[in-house]
Amino acid sequence: xxxxxxxxRVAIIGMGCTRFGEHWDKSAEDLLVEAAYDAYExxxxxxxxxxxxWLGTMGSGISGLTLSEPLKIQYKPVTRVENxxxxxxxxxxxxxxxxxxxxFDCVMAIGVEKLKDSxxxxxxxxxxxxxxxxxxxxxxxxxxxLAPAYFKKYGLDPEKGRDVLARIAWKNHKNGARNPKAQxxxxxxxxxxxxxxxxxxxxxxxxxxxxxxxxxxxxxVRAEDAHKYCKNPIYIKALSFVAGPAEGPLSQDxxxxxxxxxxxxxxxxxxxxxxxNPREQVSLAEVHDCFTPTELVLYEDLGFSPRGTAWQDxxxxxxxxxxxxxxxxxxxxxxxxxxxxxxxLRMMYEMWLQLRGEAGARQIKNPKIGLxxxxxxxxxxxxxxxxxxxxxxx
Amino acid sequence: xxxxxxxxxxxPYRRLKRSAIAGVLGVPSGRGERAVASFDEDSVSMAVEAxxxxxxxxxxxxxxxxxxxxxxxxxxxxxxxAIIGAAVRLPVEIRAVDLTGSTRAGLSGLxxxxxxxxxxxxxxxxxxxxxxxxxxxxxxxxxxxxAAAFIVGNQGVIAEVEATASxxxxxxxxxxxxxxxxxxxxxxxxxxxxAYLPLFQRAVSAIxxxxxxxxxxxxxxxxxxxxxxxxxxxxRAIKLNPAQMSDNFALTVGQTGAAHPGLMLAGALQSxxxxxxxxxxxxxxxxxxxxxxxxxxxxxxxxxxxTGSMIESKGDVSYANxxxxxxxxxxxxxxRPDPExxxxxxxxxxxxxxxxxxxxxxxxxGTPQLPPQRVCVKCRVRDKMEPYEFxxxxxxxxxxxxxxxxxxxxxxxxxxxxxFVGGGRFLCEMTDCxxxxxxxxxxxxxxxxxxxxxxxxxxxxxxxxxxx
Numbered sequence: 001x002x003x004x005x006x007x008x009r010v011a012i013i014g015m016g017c018t019r020f021g022e023h024w025d026k027s028a029e030d031l032l033v034e035a036a037y038d039a040y041e042x043x044x045x046x047x048x049x050x051x052x053x054w055l056g057t058m059g060s061g062i063s064g065l066t067l068s069e070p071l072k073i074q075y076k077p078v079t080r081v082e083n084x085x086x087x088x089x090x091x092x093x094x095x096x097x098x099x100x101x102x103x104f105d106c107v108m109a110i111g112v113e114k115l116k117d118s119x120x121x122x123x124x125x126x127x128x129x130x131x132x133x134x135x136x137x138x139x140x141x142x143x144x145x146l147a148p149a150y151f152k153k154y155g156l157d158p159e160k161g162r163d164v165l166a167r168i169a170w171k172n173h174k175n176g177a178r179n180p181k182a183q184x185x186x187x188x189x190x191x192x193x194x195x196x197x198x199x200x201x202x203x204x205x206x207x208x209x210x211x212x213x214x215x216x217x218x219x220x221v222r223a224e225d226a227h228k229y230c231k232n233p234i235y236i237k238a239l240s241f242v243a244g245p246a247e248g249p250l251s252q253d254x255x256x257x258x259x260x261x262x263x264x265x266x267x268x269x270x271x272x273x274x275x276x277n278p279r280e281q282v283s284l285a286e287v288h289d290c291f292t293p294t295e296l297v298l299y300e301d302l303g304f305s306p307r308g309t310a311w312q313d314x315x316x317x318x319x320x321x322x323x324x325x326x327x328x329x330x331x332x333x334x335x336x337x338x339x340x341x342x343x344x345l346r347m348m349y350e351m352w353l354q355l356r357g358e359a360g361a362r363q364i365k366n367p368k369i370g371l372x373x374x375x376x377x378x379x380x381x382x383x384x385x386x387x388x389x390x391x392x393x394x
Numbered sequence: 395x396x397x398x399x400x401x402x403x404x405x406p407y408r409r410l411k412r413s414a415i416a417g418v419l420g421v422p423s424g425r426g427e428r429a430v431a432s433f434d435e436d437s438v439s440m441a442v443e444a445x446x447x448x449x450x451x452x453x454x455x456x457x458x459x460x461x462x463x464x465x466x467x468x469x470x471x472x473x474x475x476a477i478i479g480a481a482v483r484l485p486v487e488i489r490a491v492d493l494t495g496s497t498r499a500g501l502s503g504l505x506x507x508x509x510x511x512x513x514x515x516x517x518x519x520x521x522x523x524x525x526x527x528x529x530x531x532x533x534x535x536x537x538x539x540x541a542a543a544f545i546v547g548n549q550g551v552i553a554e555v556e557a558t559a560s561x562x563x564x565x566x567x568x569x570x571x572x573x574x575x576x577x578x579x580x581x582x583x584x585x586x587x588x589a590y591l592p593l594f595q596r597a598v599s600a601i602x603x604x605x606x607x608x609x610x611x612x613x614x615x616x617x618x619x620x621x622x623x624x625x626x627x628x629x630r631a632i633k634l635n636p637a638q639m640s641d642n643f644a645l646t647v648g649q650t651g652a653a654h655p656g657l658m659l660a661g662a663l664q665s666x667x668x669x670x671x672x673x674x675x676x677x678x679x680x681x682x683x684x685x686x687x688x689x690x691x692x693x694x695x696x697x698x699x700x701t702g703s704m705i706e707s708k709g710d711v712s713y714a715n716x717x718x719x720x721x722x723x724x725x726x727x728x729x730r731p732d733p734e735x736x737x738x739x740x741x742x743x744x745x746x747x748x749x750x751x752x753x754x755x756x757x758x759x760g761t762p763q764l765p766p767q768r769v770c771v772k773c774r775v776r777d778k779m780e781p782y783e784f785x786x787x788x789x790x791x792x793x794x795x796x797x798x799x800x801x802x803x804x805x806x807x808x809x810x811x812x813x814f815v816g817g818g819r820f821l822c823e824m825t826d827c828x829x830x831x832x833x834x835x836x837x838x839x840x841x842x843x844x845x846x847x848x849x850x851x852x853x854x855x856x857x858x859x860x861x862x
Binding site (some may be wrong): 119122127133134138140141142146152247252253254255256 | 734744797813829
């Protein structure tokens with residue numbers, strides 16, 4: 001038994017992504033049509049060339065009909081996928097495996113979320129009927145559990161810790177300001193981040209990802225066929241996904257300074273891709289910065305920083321756009337926005353642009369290997385996804 | 395010998411200064427402060443807290459009857475005592491009764507428990523009230539919230555029942571129809587002169603005659619009436635020595651309705667010595683009275699919390715927040731969905747967990763865990779669990795969060811990860827606490843609360859609170 005991966009066996013030949021943000025004038029169906037046709041066009045294929053679809057959405061529709069109906073898909077398989085905030089990545093993973101299996105030649109992974117229609121602040125999730133005992137915590141509060149635990153363990157006083165978190169949000173806004181598709185295309189001064197209204201102390205509203213509408217899509221074929229469609233495809237080096245045993249809320253062994261699920265997916269993905277030193281070998285990464293402490297902890301879980309040192313890397317600009325390892329060059333969930341089902345594919349969209357030299361004002365010089373990381377759930381109880389992609393085979 | 399085997403009391407953490415009411419409304423201010431059930435408390439949850447103490451202080455007692463007395467039952471139809479029984483982990487094989495309709499219900503409940511014990515059955519009574527009165531009224535300042543509980547039986551008696559007396563009289567003083575929030579009262583002098591003073595007189599005469607005592611013989615006298623003037627006038631009339639009078643908590647807690655004679659009795663029992671006699675009389679819609687004699691066994695009895703320690707353990711609530719908590723002042727609803735009502739089948743399946751905070755412990759590796767699991771989180775052995783009680787275990791804060799987005803009547807919602815001494819971890823809400831006082835490593839204990847009400851269903855569960 002092993003996780004063998006499908007290194008260099010499939011490639012992405014086209015992608016589409018809507019602008020993320022408040023689309024008061026567009027439905028989930030409108031966003032799906034836009035992203036899907038962007039992707040068809042980008043790949044130079046017709047709708048009938050696509051053999052099967054994986055649609056990721058957490059709550060903007062149920063069943064494959066959510067996609068087949070607006071696109072008028074002609075009696076082909078459409079699978080609706082849900083894995084919380086990692087839904088978009090999960091749809092891509094399923095699509096890639098379907099192609100690698102030989103079952104289909106050309107498939108689409110697409111994700112969408114329409115969050116702004118709910119009328120509520122923040123993300124709203126409906127639970128199955130229950131006994132009334134699960135803790136009623138909002139996502140920012142759940143992820144804020146990381147902050148005091150991390151600060152205490154590594155001896156950061158709260159003021160210093162607050163600066164580190166603000167620096168992460170500042171960087172992501174700075175990157176997002178260079179991205180015409182981002183929800184927030186504006187740099188925000190550190191002081192404004194720290195002085196924004198408190199949501200889950202020490203988290204302020206400017207530590208939280210943008211509640212957003214949007215969709216993104218990718219077209220996947222076998223690697224050997226990729227050049228029939230395009231001259232610079234991107235190749236899948238690794239896809240790793242785990243759902244954890246949810247040990248965090250149950251076991252005193254968990255200390256709220258790590259995501260064991262992320263550590264497991266990173267280890268698996270690096271093994272699949274043959275990466276031994278991620279800090280040196282990864283050219284850029286899109287990580288799941290749902291809240292600033294999440295990004296801080298991810299640096300260590302993904303092996304970008306040794307344990308207890310990510311905060312120093314943050315303050316030294318290691319992950320800035322012009323730093324040694326740019327993280328969230330497109331602005332991340334923070335600035336690009338977080339339409340749940342679309343986010344994983346949006347991360348891949350940045351890889352698509354960067355690895356092909358199409359990222360414009362935020363283009364990183366000569367990237368070779370990119371990583372996306374996407375998670376759903378809460379610290380100690382989550383699902384995690386890591387992919388590694390590259391511009392070349394081998 | 396039939397008598398009290400154990401007792402417990404509960405005074406909520408929050409206090410409303412009477413001057414704070416007066417300051418807002420521009421009415422004359424009484425002295426002192428009143429105890430206020432927090433936004434997540436009601437008569438059932440406070441009755442649980444008092445009864446937990448009474449049961450804990452007398453390990454090994456197993457009541458077979460449970461009486462719950464209140465004028466403010468959370469449910470008008472559905473047995474409130476059943477919730478209490480489940481929360482204190484009493485077995486299914488008990489009689490459980492709600493007693494309501496009058497502030498005398500507290501003492502009526504105690505007398506019921508005494509009668510049950512005389513028939514040879516150990517009984518528990520718990521009494522609690524969350525007094526609600528219209529703003530600007532006398533009762534708003536005078537009343538308070540609290541609870542008391544007693545175990546009554548034949549063995550290990552610390553206070554023997556020497557005599558009881560009951561009277562019932564129909565007259566109109568205080569009334570409230572179903573659906574009304576605030577009670578109405580008749581003009582004060584009428585009930586004082588025509589009902590309360592004569593009732594006190596009859597009750598005390600009867601009980602002295604039955605027990606062969608005179609008012610001067612009692613070490614402590616506990617008199618309770620809807621109108622405190624009745625107590626003062628009667629005490630003067632029968633020439634009671636002020637030193638005999640028990641603390642009525644008027645300055646610290648307020649008049650706690652059905653719980654009040656019980657709360658005063660708990661206060662009196664703490665300082666009583668073997669041989670002391672206590673007279674207890676409560677008038678409302680009639681009268682209940684009893685005489686207790688403290689036994690030698692009382693010398694070895696210690697309550698889990700004294701009334702004094704709970705009076706000292708306190709934090710203020712502003713009058714504005716009090717009005718919000720009681721839904722007297724309507725507020726803008728949050729831009730968040732209403733809480734979903736808990737569902738009956740999952741609540742029944744999880745009864746021991748939800749109400750009793752009973753988790754599981756793996757018999758293969760010994761790891762306690764909650765909620766109860768089938769596959770062990772540590773060794774992953776399947777179905778080798780035994781029930782494991784967490785309610786009375788202390789814990790420490792591993793980390794915490796302040797949720798300002800989640801809806802609460804008392805924002806921010808404080809959430810804590812509790813690591814129990816002896817094992818087990820629980821992510822839950824923290825109550826009776828200010829955010830600035832939360833720190834990793836702080837000691838907490840568990841408390842039974844009402845999380846919210848949805849579709850008329852009160853969702854009870856456990857929270858952490860700083861050690862009181």
